[in-house]
Amino acid sequence: MVKEARTDIKWSELGFGYVETPYRYVCRYKNGAWEEGGLETEAKITLSECACVFQYSQSVFEGLKAYRTEDGKIVCFRPDLNAERMAMSAARLEMPPFPVDKFLEAVKMVVKANEEFVPPYGSGATLYLRPFMIGTNPVIGVKPAEEFEFRILVTPVGPYFKGGAKPIYIKVSDFDRAAPHGTGGIKAGLNYAMSLHPIVQAHKEGFAENMYLDPQTRTKVEETGGANIIFVTKDGKLVTPKSESILPSITRRSICYVAEHYLNMPVEHREVLFSEVDDFAEMGLCGTAAVISPVGRINDHGRIIDIPSGMEEMGPWTKKLYDTLTGIQMGRVEAPEGWIVCIDE
Secondary structure (H helix, E strand, O other), rough: OOOOOOOOOOHHOOOOOOOOOOEEEEEEEEEEEEEEOEEEOOOOOOOOOOOOHHHHOEEEOOEEEEEOOOOOEEEEOOHHHHHHHHHHHHHHHHOOOOHHHHHHHHHHHHHHHHHHHOOOOOOOOEEEEEEEEEEEOOOOOOOOOOEEEEEEEEEEEOOOOOOOOOOOOEEEEEOOOOOOOOOOOOOHHHHHHHHHHHHHHHHHHHEEEEEOOOOOOOOOOOOOOOOOOEEEEEOEEEEEEEEHHHHOHHHHHHHHHHHHOOOOOEEEEEOOOOHHHOOOOOOEEEEEEEEEEEEEEEEEEEEEOOOOOOOOOOOOHHHHHHHHHHHHHHHHOOOOOOOEEEEOO
């Protein structure tokens, strides 16, 4: 029996921030093997001051959500892809990949333990899951850790857009998000640390996000500090930028599938020249938190690019993509096989 959501929380007033919940999943790696792992109640982590994560930023993470569907179930959206991507990220940073099957068991375990914090259907809020792994033993020479800790914390979060998804104004950044042949294609904490100064600067200047171009030629669209980019052409084709230094977004991959198989939209995943941006009809940023954030305007060093869909609302194709994907996540639209995982199954 699934527990109802707590009634003492004002779900509609939640922001997108951390709220401590009773249980988290913890598993430790020592002597070349992962331990059994399980639920713990202590939210604080005690580590040596010389732990590898502090000295050399050896950390990777993921982000996914749990939802209550219209028929009362609690589900997660494509957690197998988060597990696979985290294993890929870990391997790139010389960390032991956490087994996919163990990851999925951990997701179910921690959501089930905190199910009273899964917001009610229709509230706009969700339970956000943050799996992460860190190097924990003392390391002073430049080398990988030998001991690691994998954890999943969960926190209820409000809708990313309180008043609906209004188009945002972004700028072309002079900074590089990732280097060629670097770590841009994995979900490592160090990539996001690099984007903190540029996003603070962008916010001070009145912009919602930075658009990063490829660091080698600065002629191709890559992504923003925390999201992949999607475009829609004037004739209704979905186009997504392709690059080895772009994070393989699960939301973006899902949007591409929805476009092709639900909306009969042609889909192209290819290199996108920045010079092409003026010709697109719609643009959005996609990721776990917001699903799709519509973009209405870009500032390219003083040159303004107005996306034809405008600054008032999502473009028509972007709205269809958003409504269909969120409908799948919430159980209103039939999902492709394997996309929805019930925590009680």
